[in-house]
Amino acid sequence: MNLKPMLKSLHSCLVVFVSLIALSSTAAPRHVYLTWQGDTSRTITVNYQTLEPSGASTVHFDTKPRNGRIGDYRFMAVGRSHQIAGLEDGREIHWVELGNLEPGQTYYFVAGNPKHGFTTERKFRTATGGSEKLRFVTGGDMGIGPDMATLLQQAAKFSPAFGLVGGDIAYANDILTNSTRWDVWLDHWQTNMITPAGYTIPMVLAIGNHEVRGGMTPTNSRFYLRYFAQAGERSYHARTFGKNLAIFLLDSGHLSPHDGEQAEWLDAQLAAHHNVPHRMAVYHVPMYPSVRVYDGPGSVAGRQSWLPIFDRHHLTVAFENHDHAFKRTPPLRENKLNPNGTLYLGDGCWGMGARPVLAKRRWYETKAASLQHFWCVDVSRKSVEYRAVNKAGQVFDVYPPNAKGAKAAEKVYEALTQPKSPEAQK
Numbered sequence: 001m002n003l004k005p006m007l008k009s010l011h012s013c014l015v016v017f018v019s020l021i022a023l024s025s026t027a028a029p030r031h032v033y034l035t036w037q038g039d040t041s042r043t044i045t046v047n048y049q050t051l052e053p054s055g056a057s058t059v060h061f062d063t064k065p066r067n068g069r070i071g072d073y074r075f076m077a078v079g080r081s082h083q084i085a086g087l088e089d090g091r092e093i094h095w096v097e098l099g100n101l102e103p104g105q106t107y108y109f110v111a112g113n114p115k116h117g118f119t120t121e122r123k124f125r126t127a128t129g130g131s132e133k134l135r136f137v138t139g140g141d142m143g144i145g146p147d148m149a150t151l152l153q154q155a156a157k158f159s160p161a162f163g164l165v166g167g168d169i170a171y172a173n174d175i176l177t178n179s180t181r182w183d184v185w186l187d188h189w190q191t192n193m194i195t196p197a198g199y200t201i202p203m204v205l206a207i208g209n210h211e212v213r214g215g216m217t218p219t220n221s222r223f224y225l226r227y228f229a230q231a232g233e234r235s236y237h238a239r240t241f242g243k244n245l246a247i248f249l250l251d252s253g254h255l256s257p258h259d260g261e262q263a264e265w266l267d268a269q270l271a272a273h274h275n276v277p278h279r280m281a282v283y284h285v286p287m288y289p290s291v292r293v294y295d296g297p298g299s300v301a302g303r304q305s306w307l308p309i310f311d312r313h314h315l316t317v318a319f320e321n322h323d324h325a326f327k328r329t330p331p332l333r334e335n336k337l338n339p340n341g342t343l344y345l346g347d348g349c350w351g352m353g354a355r356p357v358l359a360k361r362r363w364y365e366t367k368a369a370s371l372q373h374f375w376c377v378d379v380s381r382k383s384v385e386y387r388a389v390n391k392a393g394q395v396f397d398v399y400p401p402n403a404k405g406a407k408a409a410e411k412v413y414e415a416l417t418q419p420k421s422p423e424a425q426k
């Protein structure tokens, strides 16, 4: 009788049993999600949480699946954990940065430690380091309702390299007793932001007013700064993705004012990236609002402090949020229509209910409508294409107008924005 297969299967059963015991503990990983703190093609940060102190923060990873057999992974990285003072459940947030990765490579990983258990195996792909085509999705004002989960599912179907969020994320307002809002938001992302091929989609975040409580100090945005490993205590940062794309994640006056240090930093960053063909900004409060008044303080501050910088450096596009509606501007420069200007897309409706827009278009609106959506953005060396997608997965706006599907999208937009008949409104 051959005992070897029997022993092997007995061993596997034991491993599963021990893992189940470990995972039932509150020190087992609760959430796992991916961010970047630096080079997007050679690093990634695995963020995970445990609901009590759990010892070492480790990630085992490999270029081949190992189905959670810890000893089989060829690589291991060790990180650190921290807590949020005053958060009652005493959870730990673990940040483990993986380095020396290959660009555009698939990695399989588990996070945790042997004592308290590991996450199930997940896979991610590092960003390209070259000129390959790249796709991402973006939007803001998500919340934790069912529409947000559905919109994430639709976004994941496009197999984006990352999801870019323009603030107003879980609407926890940095109140510690709202921690369950973050739990729900993280669960939604973890469950739904997986591509059809099984890749976990990393998140790249900008701050919004609902990430902050009170004044402009880091202690007033504890969840945002301590849950997501991005740029330390700083609320704005830049990321490049391959050779064609640089993104500037700005703080529209929540922890940092528009002007002063941030504006100087933005000017210098845009100058340093002038050879990157597509330079994009994402921030929360729109300069060109579709719902709120044009002269709101956040919009005015943006136009005063950032607009001249955007214009000077020929910013490709700005993704705006906060107004909970859909809008697209024509290219604008010096606050006027200009075919060589910057495109402004918004306005943050990736889960929250859509607010009504005025019946008459403002001077800067090509389109504005009360529609939930996210933007799917395709970047190549020579061009960028933008597609707005709704909860049903319908593409209802495409820019530029000669891009594939633009005409069909016009028809969808017309149908979605047609005034409802009195009968239908009942």
Ligand SMILES: [Fe+2]
Residues within 6 Å of the ligand: 141, 168, 210, 322, 323, 324, 348, 352
């Ligand atoms: Fe919002």
Ligand SMILES: [Fe+2]
Residues within 6 Å of the ligand: 168, 208, 209, 210, 284, 321, 322, 323
């Ligand atoms: Fe907002």
